[in-house]
Amino acid sequence: MNRYVKTALLAGAAWSALSTFAMAQDAAPQEGASSLDDVVVTARRREESLQDVPVAVTAVSAETLANRGSADITELARSTPSLTLNSARGSNSTLISFIRGVGQQDPLWGFDPGVGLYIDDVYVARPQAAVLDIFDVERIEVLRGPQGTLYGRNTIGGAIKYVTRRIGDEPLISMRGSYGSYDQFDAVASIAGPVTENFGVSASVARYLRDGFGTNRNTGTEHYNKDVTAARISAEWTPTDSLFFRLAADYVKDGSNARHGHREFTPIPANEYDTFAGAGDKNEVETRGISLTGEWEANDWLTLKSITAYRDGTTRGNIDFDNQAAPILDIPAEYDDDQFSQEFQALMEGDRWSGVAGVFFLDATASGAFDTVVGLANLTTLTSGSVDTKSWSAFGDFSYDLTEQLSVSVGGRFTHDEKTGTVFRQQYLGIRSPHFGNAAAVPLGVPRTNYTDTKEFEEFTPRVSVSYEMTQDLTAYASWGRGFKSGGFDMRGDAVLYPNTVNGYEPETVETIELGLKGRLFDNFTFATAVFDSSYEDQQITTQYPAGATVASVVDNVGSSSIRGWEFEGQFRVTDNLVLHGMLSYIDAEFDEFLAYIPTGPLNTTCPTLVGCFVDVSAQRDFQNTPEWTGSISGTYTHNFSDGSHLNFTPSAAYRGAYQQFETAAPLLDQESYWMYDASAVWTSASDRWTVALNGKNLSDERYKTGGYNFPGAITGNSIIAFYGAPRTYTFTVGVKF
Template sequence: MNRLVKTALLAGAAWGALSGVAMAQDAASPGQATDPQASELGEIIVTARRREEALQDVPVAVTAISGETLEARGTVDITELARSTPSLTLNSARGSNSTLISFIRGVGQQDPLWGFDPGVGLYIDDVYVARPQAAVLDVFDVERIEVLRGPQGTLYGRNTIGGAIKYVTRRIGDEPEIELQGAYGSYDQFDAIASISGPINDNFGISAAVARYLRDGFGENLNTGTEHYNKDVTAARLSFEWTPTDNLFVRLAGDWVQDSSNARHGHREFAPILDNEYDTMAGAGDKNDVETRGVSLTGEWTVNDWLTLKSITAYRDGSTRGNIDFDNLAAPILDIPAQYDDDQFSQEFQALFEGDRWSGVAGVYFLDATASGAFDTVVGNFNLTTLTAGSVDTQSWSVFGDFTYDVTDALAVSVGGRFTHDEKTGTVFRQQYLGIRSPFFGNNAAVPLGGPRTDYTDTRDFEEFTPRVSVSYEISPDFTTYASWGRGFKSGGFDMRGDAVLYPDTVLGYDPETVETIELGLKGNLFDRLSFATAIFDSSYEDQQITTQYPAGATVASVVDNVGSSSIRGWEFEGSLRVSQNLVVNGMLSYIDAQFDEFLAYIPTGPLNTTCPTQPGCFVDVSDLRDFQNTPEWTGAVSATWTHWFADGSEIAFTPSAAYRGDYQQFETPAPLLDQEAFWLYDASVVWTSASDRWTVGLHGKNLSDERYKTGGYNFPGVATGDSITAFYGAPRTFTARVGVKF
């Protein structure tokens, strides 16, 4: 109750002031004309609660960005959403070009290893993407992207305790359309996108899109002469839509991504240090190949005025083959060749209800997924290789419902809940060999060193009920406030790196983690000029799953465990102000105070360990020595779009922008050479659009100040590992010219 009272008091002043402004607006300017070009949150339709609703009416903190806006900004992929969305961190994973690392409000996943679930759910057209590999989605053929902040355990289920990202592709329109786009930019960037969409007859349509992305590296592998941080990606989408009757809709859609960009090895932050942050001297190999495919079948049947039935059937699979050179030197001091494979089948049935004063959705969900892989930890100084291999099979089913009742014209109450049952079977194998690389990765001469350090198969069941309650009140036609309480959970599992010799309890696996969040929000429109949404939240994070990796003799050990609990509080604001007919200013600001209340770190036994010298190891509370990773205290952004209309009806829009991220750590433990200080990123776009909207020409500049900022890293100091302290950097300053035409 104390937490709720504190949160309510914190919100009181702001809510009272804004509510007063709302009443004053209604009284002072009842006849004020509405600018037809004004940005109004109430006009934006989203599906955050699995049904179409005006954004202003949704009692959830949601950022919705249209495809047109993303295109006008020159957005390359979804990681750029972090520049304009409150409390969001999106990066390519360390050592990867296309594996997604995502955090919302301090909750997420730094470890993309198979079997370790994300904390932010990614959805492509309502299909859950279980693995982060190839999830750095390039932006093309997209209608909008929605970012839902806070636990979404009721409607989106397991592994959405931080929130969810919904990538919504375009539906087929009533008229045929062909669209071509070409771009050329810095580092010999070349992009080509082609799409065709339209009806074949009165009830059948087809859409197809293909994209090719090429770019030279920002740096070079000075050991092999190949490009480093380059891009070589091909992506395609195909969909068929059939409407045999007015109340029946069927959509068959498929997508495919091939990423053949070179392996990304990072940059040494400890001697020897290369001058260019994008250069490397890695010798592990530059080959890298990532492929993912998906197909889905969606059916909607409008039974009557109050009931619609929906089915979503989907299958996805993917594979990754690559190398990461942790030491960034030619010799195999600490090299990691790796491969990942995954597949998933999911089936969801929904019933959507709509009455005079009530609405809602209920359904069932099933997921059958397998994630597997293998990698070598090559420690060349000891002529030693540790092979780690295994898989996790997951069968998950759930039942859910969420219903809203309008008590009065202004007051609405929503109640929802979801029950989830997970069955996970984990297989983990860990074996050391004398030699450089194991037989699994081609060295048949490698000699096993003793018996397996880990070799087990186990099955565990996890069950959880995740409810949500919200109350929303329409202060005036332009203002809505809400209060909500929700719960989410991330499933437990097995540590795929676990070494049973160093940590015997690894065979027991780890438990689920949960987040409970209280949120108060206000959305509205002031004087038909300022559209805004603001929220404060207070989260209780329990049984957090933390991966800790540390050098252990001549190898690298791992512990994944439920380390304890934490408290996360914060405030978010985003808004759009129309200053004049020609000028619109957009901005966001977010604050997060994330503190560990308990952090039980595993302390291995050893001759220098006085904490637990006679045990295999023990846990010690080190919460005062740990901080949240990938969670800056402050983030903010501001942009302004100035538009000029020519006499012939064409227009030109200039959009400069600035995004701020406070300092943050790469891991819970401070790493001075890897942790990132606060920085700004400056972008600018100029886009000309013809009067017919047929032609567009744009020039986009990114990171105009050429800021060097770290997005990830590895921290393995010591002689045995070659002081492998390596960092990965965001893109440098780039310019791109883009031309598009529609037929």
């Protein structure tokens, strides 16, 4: 069906629903219905009611996360429309995120994510250690669609905002301990409160331990275990009524064993979490961050804000791609990164207008090295390099109320990026290169890749929206926005197999038209729904394939695609004691053009040369990590006891449609549709001092794939491996506050 016909049908359905809802709103409210509190978000860098924001936003409070028993941010994908969040293939704590079909699966240094992650307004440039465990949190916001104006740094798919708790006026000490399946043991302790009238401090530390879901049958060690330490500290100072400062720091260390996946090609271990890997089990990820935020309320209409931050991280680990004892296809690797960012904002508000303007600067370096060990050929390919990024941008977004019901917002961002890439690729005779401990390895010829280059990229990303308040509780909006993700250099590029790799790749852009409706009906039903149509241009796609006795990589701007869809989420208070939550999303994503590189001569009649060329294979490609349908339903029932305590019971069911791991179908790796069932029971004492919780996850013990590698062929040992989500688990938690 033609793209525009599909979009018209979706828009027609949405506006038909709009009319129905509008008429329903005029009806008399139900007697005894409870009013739902307004949700306040900062999706536009200023506090606003969720109903008034012309952006598709899901906001999840700390209370809701606790009722669901959410352990880390990847669980948001079970209840948020059009969202995919997973640990990266071969990783325990590296985040892979997609929103509305747009993201980046490859966490290699130098590749930018397509969904921006923010911790208290600080942009996190690298995905390592970004699978954030949930503690010391106030709320999490998921912004869907390109956020190229206010969150312009690589947010073409959207943005995820992790907002931590501010320090309150009263001292608070809280502790919680958990024990669960696979000898899970978690401990979290926090202390916060004022030291003087205008100065307060807080500190939180968390320790997460769990045995593995499986075993490395070659070494006997745990596989899919967890060994994480995390901490956050902050200090807040309010010297005057108009000045506020916050100094915050965070630390994460992941010492979980290397995750090698499960071999899908024979021989197959019976347990999906077992492996025969012989590459080694050592793995360590460590990240640190510090930020200083200052706010000055200059007058009644102007507030100035500064956000200064520094982060760095290291990763040391390996993945056994063949999942066998011999080094048939092993990848030891190391990553290092650091970033400094500075942002200045001016937040303004008048009688009929409001807005924010500012500038942003980022200076970041990402570097690393890895070996591609092909044991059957006694050959190792070392790949190493770095990417230095200097980026600055200026942005603004302003809203004006034309009437009491109609408002218009206009924004834009200009971004300038300068990237310097260094790529080195050398083959050696021997198992592992000198960089990874084999001093006897012999260089095989001259380096296959050895260059340093600098490229500059500039883009203006505007956004326009119109909001109309149909009634006091019902708002419709229409928006058009553009997102931009910077170009760069392929760190795996082999200049012998693909000479154009030295030229790097260009930026990609997304333009999205969105129609939305959000609000409240009958004082007990809140909802948000939207239809969208996105045009995705110059999409950056990584293709890896066996090439002789090594693995080759091509990163190119393959062409264009069209993405359109529909999203709905709502909350219905059935009684004072029962609240239902639900979401449903549909995505129709297709490539309009996909120019694949054919590296070995005339494999296609449209490719007459013997040195490789590009062929449009859009008819044979589909989006990765983008199920057509996702949905969920849950309910929270509250039982109040006579002593003043209460029990919240929250069962849930989440559906995820079939999806591919890569743009090219891989039958052994692609995931069929499945359901996920969870349930949580949380008892809270009358004084709110004690909590006792029992959480069950994946109660049907579904086995579902979250990632994979696909390297068929004799020389690579038919290395087709999959990584799986967690099996059925139970967790018992006790918490106390002082």
